[in-house]
Amino acid sequence: MGGPAILCQGRCAVWEEPIGPAGVRLRDRAKSGPAPGQVSVRVRAAGLNHLDLWVVTGAQRVQPPRVIAADGAGVVESSGDPGWRPGDEVLFYPVSACWRCERCRRGEHVHCARFAVLGEHSDGAACELVTLPAQNVYPKPASLSWAEAAALPLAYLTAWRMIVTRARLSPGETLLVVGGSGAVGTAAVLIGCHLGARVLATTRSGAKAGALAAMGADRVFGSSGFSRDVLDATDGRGVDVVVDHVGAATFDESLRSAAPGGRVTTCGATSGLVTGLNLPRVFVRHLEILGSTAGNAGEFASLVAAAGDGLRPAVAKVFPFPLVADALAFLTTATQIGKVVLVM
Numbered sequence: 001m002g003g004p005a006i007l008c009q010g011r012c013a014v015w016e017e018p019i020g021p022a023g024v025r026l027r028d029r030a031k032s033g034p035a036p037g038q039v040s041v042r043v044r045a046a047g048l049n050h051l052d053l054w055v056v057t058g059a060q061r062v063q064p065p066r067v068i069a070a071d072g073a074g075v076v077e078s079s080g081d082p083g084w085r086p087g088d089e090v091l092f093y094p095v096s097a098c099w100r101c102e103r104c105r106r107g108e109h110v111h112c113a114r115f116a117v118l119g120e121h122s123d124g125a126a127c128e129l130v131t132l133p134a135q136n137v138y139p140k141p142a143s144l145s146w147a148e149a150a151a152l153p154l155a156y157l158t159a160w161r162m163i164v165t166r167a168r169l170s171p172g173e174t175l176l177v178v179g180g181s182g183a184v185g186t187a188a189v190l191i192g193c194h195l196g197a198r199v200l201a202t203t204r205s206g207a208k209a210g211a212l213a214a215m216g217a218d219r220v221f222g223s224s225g226f227s228r229d230v231l232d233a234t235d236g237r238g239v240d241v242v243v244d245h246v247g248a249a250t251f252d253e254s255l256r257s258a259a260p261g262g263r264v265t266t267c268g269a270t271s272g273l274v275t276g277l278n279l280p281r282v283f284v285r286h287l288e289i290l291g292s293t294a295g296n297a298g299e300f301a302s303l304v305a306a307a308g309d310g311l312r313p314a315v316a317k318v319f320p321f322p323l324v325a326d327a328l329a330f331l332t333t334a335t336q337i338g339k340v341v342l343v344m
């Protein structure tokens with residue numbers, strides 16, 4: 001292929017210094033057309049994730065400069081791929097992979113040795129014009145606004161793979177989302193409801209409990225000692241599936257909340273690494289602990305189809321693109337529920 005897989009052009013939000021949101025500046029980069037197999041897209045909206053905060057503070061150990069944002073949506077400007085034409089409305093699969101290795105050919109892009117998330121290990125979507133492989137481009141569901149389309153990719157793909165592929169949630173089962181008011185948490189609540197599960201959630205913030213209930217969570221609990229509430233709410237049985245992105249602070253409670261044969265999925269350890277895993281709790285009750293991060297292109301296709309079928313991502317706040325540093329600073333306050341999106 002030659003050259004970077006993701007090429008950001010025109011006005012770009014570039015992380016230049018590991019000092020937090022103030023280290024992101026608007027810079028202009030040269031424009032060029034797509035090579036064969038690539039598509040150039042005029043970005044209409046770019047979604048931010050907590051990952052961007054880790055990148056701009058230097059916590060991810062990636063080197064600047066980097067155009068931020070895993071998530072984006074826009075209009076095809078020119079195409080080097082016969083599948084896309086100027087004017088097509090699209091959103092981006094937020095993962096870069098080699099597309100050629102045995103793992104990629106099996107559809108396991110998350111196992112590719114060159115797996116990378118846009119805006120982290122490659123440039124991202126917060127720019128005026130982006131050229132990327134045609135494999136990263138999917139049709140935008142007409143039912144989604146630009147901000148909603150840009151809210152969908154990374155957090156919802158992460159939750160989708162955890163719930164659908166890894167934990168094999170069935171309609172009628174009960175799903176517990178630990179940390180329900182985070183980005184992956186709200187995605188998991190909305191996806192669980194969309195798939196016909198009974199959804200329980202926890203949140204540290206009493207103010208956010210009502211919002212989670214409005215999204216469809218049947219019961220919302222506080223974050224300390226929540227397994228007692230979960231067992232009460234399930235007649236002592238526990239839940240079939242747990243989504244936990246919090247880590248050390250909640251993982252033992254997540255295990256306690258699972259029914260015999262339950263599946264406990266983890267995609268994050270923001271509260272620290274789990275220590276003192278209670279193994280009898282796992283083997284006596286035949287629990288599965290399933291690790292997951294991001295998702296494959298096939299899972300993204302299923303997610304986009306679900307969005308066309310009524311799954312609607314939650315957008316907390318929209319910022320104009322030039323206010324990208326303000327948007328990142330807002331994200332650090334963690335007062336929002338739903339995604340923070342930049343619109344062009």
Ligand SMILES: [Zn+2]
Binds near residue numbers: 104
């Ligand atoms: Zn590969």
